[in-house]
Amino acid sequence: MKKIQIGELSASQVVLGIMNFNEPNKDTVRALEVAAEGGINFFDNADIYGKGECEKIFADSFAKSSLKRENVYIQSKVGIVPGIEYNFTKEHIIEATEGSMKRLKVDYLDSLLLHRPDTLLEPEEVASAFDELEKSGKVRHFGVSNQNPGQIDLLKTAVKQPLLMNQLQFSLTNTSMIDAGFHVNMTDTQSISHDGGILEYSRIHKMTIQAWSPFRYGFFEGFFVGNREKFPELNKKLDEIAAKYGVSPDGIAIAWINRHPANMQTIIGTVNTDRIKAVTDASDVVLTHQEWYELYLAAGNKLP
Ligand SMILES: NC(=O)c1ccc[n+]([C@@H]2O[C@H](COP(=O)([O-])OP(=O)(O)OC[C@H]3O[C@@H](n4cnc5c(N)ncnc54)[C@H](OP(=O)(O)O)[C@@H]3O)[C@@H](O)[C@H]2O)c1
Numbered sequence: 418m419k420k421i422q423i424g425e426l427s428a429s430q431v432v433l434g435i436m437n438f439n440e441p442n443k444d445t446v447r448a449l450e451v452a453a454e455g456g457i458n459f460f461d462n463a464d465i466y467g468k469g470e471c472e473k474i475f476a477d478s479f480a481k482s483s484l485k486r487e488n489v490y491i492q493s494k495v496g497i498v499p500g501i502e503y504n505f506t507k508e509h510i511i512e513a514t515e516g517s518m519k520r521l522k523v524d525y526l527d528s529l530l531l532h533r534p535d536t537l538l539e540p541e542e543v544a545s546a547f548d549e550l551e552k553s554g555k556v557r558h559f560g561v562s563n564q565n566p567g568q569i570d571l572l573k574t575a576v577k578q579p580l581l582m583n584q585l586q587f588s589l590t591n592t593s594m595i596d597a598g599f600h601v602n603m604t605d606t607q608s609i610s611h612d613g614g615i616l617e618y619s620r621i622h623k624m625t626i627q628a629w630s631p632f633r634y635g636f637f638e639g640f641f642v643g644n645r646e647k648f649p650e651l652n653k654k655l656d657e658i659a660a661k662y663g664v665s666p667d668g669i670a671i672a673w674i675n676r677h678p679a680n681m682q683t684i685i686g687t688v689n690t691d692r693i694k695a696v697t698d699a700s701d702v703v704l705t706h707q708e709w710y711e712l713y714l715a716a717g718n719k720l721p
Contacts, residue, residue, distance in 0.1 A: 418456025418700045421680050423625045424558050424581050426490055426527060430675050431700055432459040432627060433693070434684040438474045439467035443688040445478040451690040453484050455697020461584075461627070461684050463494035463532055464517045472520035480522070490527035493517040494562055494584070496535060503535035510546035518555060528558040530584060534568050540575035547578050560584075562627075566618040583619060585612070587628035587681070589651065589673055589716045590641050594626075599720055607719065619679060626681040628674050632667070641716075642666050654715035658708055659699075667692055668699020673712050676704045 419430045433452045438445050449460075462472050472493070479486075495513035496505055504510075514529055529550065531543070550556040560582035561569060569580060587594055593611045600608035619626050634641045634648075641648045642655065643666070655666035662669070674683045685696055704712075714720065 418697060419675070421625060421682055424579065426558065428459045428490055428682065429457045430682055431457055431671065431696055432461050432682050432684040433457050434461040434629065434686040435471045435475045436463070436466045437686050437688050438471040440688060444690065445474055445688060446481045447690050448688045448693060449478055449482045449484055451693045452697070455694060456700065457697065458488065459490045459492065459682070461492050462517065462521060464513050465497050465499050469516070469520050472517060476520060476522040486523070491521060491523055492528040492530065493521065493526055494530040494532040496532040503533050505531060505535035505538035505543050507542040507546040510543065511549060514550055514555065525554055526556050528560055528582065529556045530560045530562045530582065533563050540572050543572060544575035544577065547576055551578060565613040565615055567613055580624060582625045582627050583615070584627040584629050585615065586630055587626065587674060588631045588633065589670055589712060590634035591630070592713065592716070592718060596718065603721060616679060626679055628681050628683045631671055631674055631683050631685060642670055648716070650715045654712055658704070658712070662699065662702045664699035664702060665695035667695045668702065671696050672699050672702040672704055673709060675700070676709050
């Protein structure tokens with residue numbers, strides 16, 4: 418498994434997200450072990466997943482597993498109060514982070530991200546919260562999630578710590594981050610930039626994009642791998658390339674993200690050990706330039 422250098426962290430390119438750890442009848446202990454056996458050393462949490470239940474299940478499963486705290490990176494996210502508000506006040510950031518740490522049963526987080534932008538934020542308050550969390554040893558690295566370049570630059574007017582990662586939705590069927598770059602100066606809908614050039618910004622500023630929901634289409638509408646009715650061309654191409662490399666189509670869907678030179682991490686959310694293994698088994702596949710474009714087009718995208 419390729420490692421991505423994020424500040425001092427030598428992080429696996431594939432991350433296991435724990436948003437679905439509260440699904441019934443899932444062997445979450447085995448999921449962690451299969452992930453670690455496949456080279457995953459990075460786990461993504463958030464205070465809101467399962468209303469805190471997922472972090473608790475993660476902590477209990479971790480304790481029962483053979484994994485050791487010092488060998489892995491544990492990340493969490495705060496800043497959303499579901500259905501009510503986004504909240505980047507100092508008080509909320511600190512309180513929510515401490516709540517997360519308590520449920521995760523950790524005395525430090527390797528990284529903390531601000532989950533979704535709060536338009537009422539005061540950069541100085543965020544800076545003060547980060548300073549306090551860093552000084553007390555509770556958080557080692559900081560980042561953001563679902564933010565555009567202007568929002569990141571606004572935070573940087575006050576925040577001293579480097580913002581090292583940004584979680585964004587990206588997959589073969591959610592490509593808005595790259596579409597506009599192919600359609601510059603054109604008037605079709607694909608030319609519309611939905612994020613202010615975040616892909617190029619991330620590369621220029623050496624921020625790691627953590628691609629979330631790599632198997633889903635739309636905003637939690639369904640899954641594209643194996644969905645031959647809705648994505649016939651894409652599945653045909655995934656099958657063809659998977660057969661060439663002797664891996665699964667799931668693995669190729671992730672290899673497509675990992676092939677991008679932006680050095681992204683991909684956060685998979687499966688708790689199914691077969692699917693985790695399928696992804697880690699394919700993690701060293703490096704698609705050719707042509708294969709990458711063939712998959713992009715098979716997903717229904719157009720190049721001018
Ligand atoms: N920053 C953000 O705003 C944000 C938003 C969403 C997620 N995230 C992070 O990203 C992680 C991954 O998100 P995600 O869970 O949406 O990612 P995902 O890996 O795209 O989806 C995983 C879920 O889809 C199911 N699945 C995958 N392929 C399938 C198929 N072919 N057929 C049927 N079911 C299939 C999995 O079920 P099985 O378990 O049965 O395989 C699992 O429930 C989360 O855990 C979280 O850490 C961040």
